[in-house]
Amino acid sequence: MKVIRAVAQLRDIVHTEKKNGQTIGFVPTMGFLHEGHITLAKQARKENDVVIMSIFVNPLQFGPNEDYERYPRDPEHDTELAKSCGVDYLFMPSVDDMYPDEPAVVLTVKKRTNALCGLKREGHFDGVATVVLKLFHMTEPDKAYFGKKDAQQLAVIYGLVDSLNVSVTIVGVDTVREKDGLAKSSRNVYLLPEEREKAPAIYNALSHAREALEAGEINVERLREQAIDYLRDHSGAEVEYVEILSYPELEPVRKVERMIIIAAAVQYKNARLIDNVILTMEGGASCFEQ
Amino acid sequence: MKVIRAVAQLRDIVHTEKKNGQTIGFVPTMGFLHEGHITLAKQARKENDVVIMSIFVNPLQFGPNEDYERYPRDPEHDTELAKSCGVDYLFMPSVDDMYPDEPAVVLTVKKRTNALCGLKREGHFDGVATVVLKLFHMTEPDKAYFGKKDAQQLAVIYGLVDSLNVSVTIVGVDTVREKDGLAKSSRNVYLLPEEREKAPAIYNALSHAREALEAGEINVERLREQAIDYLRDHSGAEVEYVEILSYPELEPVRKVERMIIIAAAVQYKNARLIDNVILTMEGGASCFEQ
Numbered sequence: 001m002k003v004i005r006a007v008a009q010l011r012d013i014v015h016t017e018k019k020n021g022q023t024i025g026f027v028p029t030m031g032f033l034h035e036g037h038i039t040l041a042k043q044a045r046k047e048n049d050v051v052i053m054s055i056f057v058n059p060l061q062f063g064p065n066e067d068y069e070r071y072p073r074d075p076e077h078d079t080e081l082a083k084s085c086g087v088d089y090l091f092m093p094s095v096d097d098m099y100p101d102e103p104a105v106v107l108t109v110k111k112r113t114n115a116l117c118g119l120k121r122e123g124h125f126d127g128v129a130t131v132v133l134k135l136f137h138m139t140e141p142d143k144a145y146f147g148k149k150d151a152q153q154l155a156v157i158y159g160l161v162d163s164l165n166v167s168v169t170i171v172g173v174d175t176v177r178e179k180d181g182l183a184k185s186s187r188n189v190y191l192l193p194e195e196r197e198k199a200p201a202i203y204n205a206l207s208h209a210r211e212a213l214e215a216g217e218i219n220v221e222r223l224r225e226q227a228i229d230y231l232r233d234h235s236g237a238e239v240e241y242v243e244i245l246s247y248p249e250l251e252p253v254r255k256v257e258r259m260i261i262i263a264a265a266v267q268y269k270n271a272r273l274i275d276n277v278i279l280t281m282e283g284g285a286s287c288f289e290q
Numbered sequence: 291m292k293v294i295r296a297v298a299q300l301r302d303i304v305h306t307e308k309k310n311g312q313t314i315g316f317v318p319t320m321g322f323l324h325e326g327h328i329t330l331a332k333q334a335r336k337e338n339d340v341v342i343m344s345i346f347v348n349p350l351q352f353g354p355n356e357d358y359e360r361y362p363r364d365p366e367h368d369t370e371l372a373k374s375c376g377v378d379y380l381f382m383p384s385v386d387d388m389y390p391d392e393p394a395v396v397l398t399v400k401k402r403t404n405a406l407c408g409l410k411r412e413g414h415f416d417g418v419a420t421v422v423l424k425l426f427h428m429t430e431p432d433k434a435y436f437g438k439k440d441a442q443q444l445a446v447i448y449g450l451v452d453s454l455n456v457s458v459t460i461v462g463v464d465t466v467r468e469k470d471g472l473a474k475s476s477r478n479v480y481l482l483p484e485e486r487e488k489a490p491a492i493y494n495a496l497s498h499a500r501e502a503l504e505a506g507e508i509n510v511e512r513l514r515e516q517a518i519d520y521l522r523d524h525s526g527a528e529v530e531y532v533e534i535l536s537y538p539e540l541e542p543v544r545k546v547e548r549m550i551i552i553a554a555a556v557q558y559k560n561a562r563l564i565d566n567v568i569l570t571m572e573g574g575a576s577c578f579e580q
Contacts, residue, residue, distance in 0.1 A: 007455065011457065015457075018308075019311065021309065101452075101453075102400070102401070103400065103453040103454075104399065104400055104401040104402065104446075104449030104450065104452065104453045105397050105398065105399050105400065105419055105446075105449060105450045105453045105454060106397070106398050106400055106453075107395055107396070107397060107398075108395065108396050108397075108398060109394065109395050110392070110393065110394055110395065110396055111392070111394040112394065129395055130454075133454055134454055134455045137454055137455040137456050137457055138455050138457075140457065156394075156395075159394030159395060160394065160395045162391075162394065163391075163393040163394045163395045163396075164393075164395060164420075164423055164424055164427055165297065165424045165427040165428050166427050167301065167304075167305075167427055167428075167430065
């Protein structure tokens with residue numbers, strides 16, 4: 001595995017690999033790798049000739065009061081992990097190389113942001129879209145891998161690729177969970193021991209709502225309230241939201257059909273955690289509107 | 291030459307050509323081709339294995355009071371001309387295929403628009419950047435060709451490519467002129483006969499200013515005023531602006547060094563015309579500030 005720090009060097013390598021007819025799988029990350037990332041890399045390894053992983057904590061997607069400075073970082077351990085799961089090129093650029101100047105062109109995400117984390121994290125998805133598009137241009141991937149845990153991010157990326165005709169296949173990969181159901185996240189390290197114990201309640205709340213929907217419940221507002229109550233009683237966190245929406249549009253569910261996301265965000269003392277389940281419904285019972 | 295109307299078909303062709311190791315030269319146009327476009331195509335023909343030309347009158351870059359509806363169109367003649375200058379693929383998409391939905395992600399140009407045409411044509415360069423990036427994604431060119439006549443557009447494209455790390459070489463091609471100096475433009479057909487006769491005054495005014503700069507004049511504000519006076523006296527048009535700026539930054543000239551653009555826009559009865567000269571100065575005399 002080769003570690004690359006300069007954008008120009010990456011471009012040269014990508015150019016050569018493409019010229020040689022190699023397919024490229026790309027796994028963008030912010031590092032502090034865990035099993036979720038490794039699952040992405042392993043799937044990329046299976047499906048492509050060359051695997052590029054990027055590690056870049058993108059300042060553009062953090063708000064002024066968010067955790068950019070203290071976002072966890074461990075480049076040495078990351079390098080070992082990336083190597084062990086078959087990454088060919090690990091791209092770890094500097095902020096200066098990614099953003100040498102005030103950008104002349106910025107991206108604004110107009111859809112799928114007026115819900116879930118988009119409501120609280122103003123500009124977050126603009127920053128995500130910008131860095132992802134830059135990274136796509138640098139790596140020219142055939143396929144790019146994103147975790148479904150960041151379901152709104154994935155929905156925004158689908159929108160980005162469609163709107164701008166980016167020539168890449170987006171692969172959404174299932175969330176990897178701890179044995180007790182807690183979604184793997186780089187931010188889990190910030191949970192206090194008693195918080196960690198209660199955190200599986202997030203996935204439990206989502207699972208209960210899913211089961212009810214699958215069993216024929218059509219009152220999505222009642223399900224939402226039940227999930228919020230459950231989280232208040234069991235998670236030990238402040239509940240930011242629970243939403244049940246169409247996916248990937250992230251609009252109110254009027255009929256239980258096609259893809260539906262049940263998503264939650266909660267705030268622990270030092271960590272804001274998100275999780276979701278996405279389900280595909282047959283049939284089409286009308287819902288009580290939210 | 292193959293005429294292509296569907297985005298999906300273009301993508302297939304580009305995919306195949308790239309796979310076969312062919313280099314792609316791309317010439318984006320709005321059609322109603324004239325010698326300026328042909329010069330772009332011929333240069334692309336010389337420098338690439340495959341030449342793609344697009345003809346698309348992009349509604350996104352026209353303001354509500356601009357000439358989108360009556361922008362001149364002649365697809366049959368364009369097809370003949372494109373064929374004659376060695377274009378391999380002529381891409382003529384529909385508006386619905388280019389913009390099937392309200393876009394989820396939009397581009398905003400933050401630099402180089404606060405001058406020249408950008409002041410009067412709000413949102414114009416956002417529309418240009420969006421369509422050009424979409425077309426780049428569809429055609430995946432090694433080189434893309436733009437006329438220097440639309441100098442601000444070219445400056446914005448340089449900014450777009452730099453900011454978003456687009457993997458393409460932008461080639462700026464010299465303005466093609468009529469024998470009397472008038473820059474070739476699709477909009478010239480809308481000049482009344484007496485306007486056409488006076489229109490070479492635009493290039494004359496710019497040339498006089500260039501000569502004065504090259505002869506050592508450093509008072510750019512005086513040159514600007516002289517050019518405006520000349521245009522008022524000789525062009526038979528309403529003068530929208532004359533500006534002397536750094537290029538491609540489009541900022542006030544403080545020293546006569548590096549690249550400088552002298553640009554003008556005038557309004558005839560049925561046609562707004564622009565023109566410019568770009569010069570590279572040695573030395574570095576301080577200028578009277580504008």
